[in-house]
Amino acid sequence: MSAPISAGYLTPAEERIRSGTVTVTGPQGTPFPEGEPVPDWDYFTDLTASWPLHVDLPGVLQDCGLSPAAAVHCLVTWHSSSTNRRDNSSPARLVDGGNRLTVAIPGTEIGGILTLTARMVLAAPDPAPISPLAALRPGAILWQARRRFTLEGSGSRFPVVATSFAESGLAEGRRSLWYLxxxxxxxxxxxxxIRLYLNTDHPAITAMLSQPEAEASRTLAEVLRHDVVRQLIQTALRCEDLQDEHDQGEGTLGELFINLIRRYFPGRSLSDLRSQHRNDPSELEAVIQGLDRVLA
Known part of the structure; x- marks a missing residue:
């Protein structure tokens, strides 16, 4: 076993800090605890992470060699595996007893595995440290812990790019809403x-991105999410090499297609769906609408 890495200054004993159940909550208000995947997530579902902490603050300060006047702040950061984006909550002063760290996470910036990290940091130099081994620099991490959440759903893996179609030439530079x-x-x-492009030249798109909680934005986001699902299913059915009995590699487009089709059509074979897609594609689209409960 390798030796633990020293921070170069004193840190608190683990028993001084007790983490409660860390949760991620979507707009519908249903919290999902750590260890459970977040189902039916898509890029236009903003999340709120909540991390409760019970802290023995006098004990933390004593262990760290800090005086009672030391300012220790707590915050929670997030990182997305598929987009490599990260951000954090505003730091809040740590108090003795109950603390609750919360951070708003924009859906357009995340996907894949969402990693949350709670941290306690020294906010400012301690005016009167009680130990020469106490942390000195502002921002020194006194304690941290991580939790991971898997974001599931049709929008959990591919990136979204907001761009001007007129400048990029996408869709012939026309005033389209999006392009998958x-x-x-x-x-x-x-x-x-897969990449989803949102046209920032269109006022409805800019409104959806800047005011995601507005009713019109939520409606457009739902239509967009459904259109992405519809297009992906259609593309999957056109891929003749995609077969039920084939083992698709982990993290591949084939695996995404199979998982999406099994989610919407768990009891039907690909050959059956392809036959319907060839003979009556409009009916299949209507079936997908009904299964997706668009605007219902």
Whole structure:
């Protein structure tokens, strides 16, 4: 076993800090605890993370060699595996007893695995430290812990790009709402094969991004989410190499297609769905609408 890495200054004993159940909550208000995947998530579902802490503050200060006048702040940071975006809550002064750390997480910036990290940091130099081994620099991390959440759903893996179609030339520079790009390479990376472009030239898109909680924005986001699902299912059914009995590699576009189709059509084979798609594609689209409960 390797020796623990020293921070170079005193840190508190673990028993001084007790974490409660860390949760992630969507707009509908249902909290999902650590260890459970967040189901039916998509890029237009903003999340709120909550991390309760019970802290023996006098004990923390004593263990760290800090005086009672020392300012220790707590905050929670988030990181997304698929977008590599990260941010944090505003630091709050740590108090003795109950503390609750919360952070708002924009859905358009996350996907894959969401990692939350709670931290206690020295906010300012202690005017009268009681130990020469006490942390001195502002921002020194006195304690931290991590929790991970898996974001599930049709929008959990591929990136979203907000861009001007007029400047980029997408959709011939027209005033389209969005464009879903999908390179149908079943063995390719799901993250790299699909990209959703949002046209910032369109006022409805800019309103949805800047005011996601507005009723019109929520309606448009739901229609967009459904359109992404519809297009992905159609693309999957056009891929003749995608077969029920084939084992798709983890993290591939093929795996994403299979998981999406099984979610919507758990009792039907790909050959059956392809037959319906060829013979009556409009009916299949209507079926997907009903299964997706669009605007219902």
């Amino acid at each position: 790009s999908c390179a149908p390479d079943l063995d390719g990376s799901d993250t790299g094969s």
